Amino acid sequence: MTTLTSALRTVNVTRYVTPLREGGSLPAIAEADDDFLYVLKFRGAGQGTKALIAEIIGGELARTLGFKVPEIVFANLDTAFGRTEPDEEIQDLLKASVGLNLALHYLSGAITFDAVVTRPSALLASQIVWLDCLITNVDRTPRNTNMLMWHKELWLIDHGAALYFHHSWDNWQEQATRPFVQIKDHVLLPWATELDAVDVQFKTILTKDKIREIVGLIPDEWLDDETLTAAEKREVYIRFLLTRLAASAIFIEEAKNAREKRF
Structure with a gap:
C-alpha cells in the first residue's frame, strides 16, 4: 500500500504546453523545473482554490487507501509566466493564477x-x-x-x-x-x-x-x-x-x- 508523505513536493512551472479543454476550468499540460510534465490545475479557474483543496483531500485519501493516483504537487506560477500567450482567455487565467497552484503528474499514453x-x-x-x-x-x-x-x-x-x-x-x-x-x-x-x-x-x-x-x-x-x-x-x-x-x-x-x- 502506498504511504502518504508528510508533505507534497513543490515545483516551478517553466513551460505551458497545451490546454485541456475539458469542462470550464481549463486545466493544462505544463512542464516544470524537474523536467516532468504535469496536468496543471489553476487557482484562478471557476471554483478557485476549493477545487484544489478537494483535489488534495480526495486524491490523498485515495492514495492512502491503496488506489493508484498520479503524484500531486504544488506548482508555482511566476508573474512573468504566460505574457506571450496569444489566447486572451488563457492569458487571463494565468494572470489570475500567479502563485501556488496544484498539478498532477501527467500519465503519458494513458x-x-x-x-x-x-x-x-x-x-x-x-x-x-x-x-x-x-x-x-x-x-x-x-x-x-x-x-x-x-x-x-x-x-x-x-x-x-x-x-x-x-x-x-x-x-x-x-x-x-x-x-x-x-x-x-x-x-x-x-x-x-x-x-x-x-x-x-x-x-x-x-x-x-x-x-x-x-x-x-x-x-x-x-x-x-x-x-x-x-x-x-x-x-x-x-x-x-x-x-x-x-x-x-x-x-x-x-x-x-x-x-x-x-x-
Whole structure:
C-alpha cells in the first residue's frame, strides 16, 4: 500500500504546453523545473482554490487507501509566466493564477477507462464507490469516468468536484450525514457488491490522525477568508470526514438501494 508523505513536493512551472479543454476550468499540460510534465490545475479557474483543496483531500485519501493516483504537487506560477500567450482567455487565467497552484503528474499514453472494455472486480468497484460516497464525488459517471488505464492498471484522477459541502459552510454537519444520492449515476455501481466488507476494511485505515495529516497538507493561503480562519476551516474538513465515516451505513445503504433500482 502506498504511504502518504508528510508533505507534497513543490515545483516551478517553466513551460505551458497545451490546454485541456475539458469542462470550464481549463486545466493544462505544463512542464516544470524537474523536467516532468504535469496536468496543471489553476487557482484562478471557476471554483478557485476549493477545487484544489478537494483535489488534495480526495486524491490523498485515495492514495492512502491503496488506489493508484498520479503524484500531486504544488506548482508555482511566476508573474512573468504566460505574457506571450496569444489566447486572451488563457492569458487571463494565468494572470489570475500567479502563485501556488496544484498539478498532477501527467500519465503519458494513458487512455480513458471504459467499463465496456475493462470490467473491474467487485472488490475494486466497491472500493471506488465507497470512496466516492465518502467524499461526495459527483464526477465518476459513464459520461466522465475520471479514471485512466495506464500500463494495464486503473488510476483515479480529478477529485476537484468532491466535497461540495465547502461551497456553503453553514450546514456542513447536516451534509456530513446525508446519503449521497448522486451515487446512482456512478459508472462502477453495477459491480459494487462488496460495500460492507470494504467499509470495515477502509475504516480501519482512515484514522483520525491520518485524516488530520491529509487535511494538514492544505496551504493556509487557500483557506483564509473573511468568515473563518485557516485553522477553523481545516478543522471543519476533519470533522466532516470523521462524521461521514461514523455515519457510513447511511451512504452504503443509499448505494445498495440505487444499485437495486438500476439493475
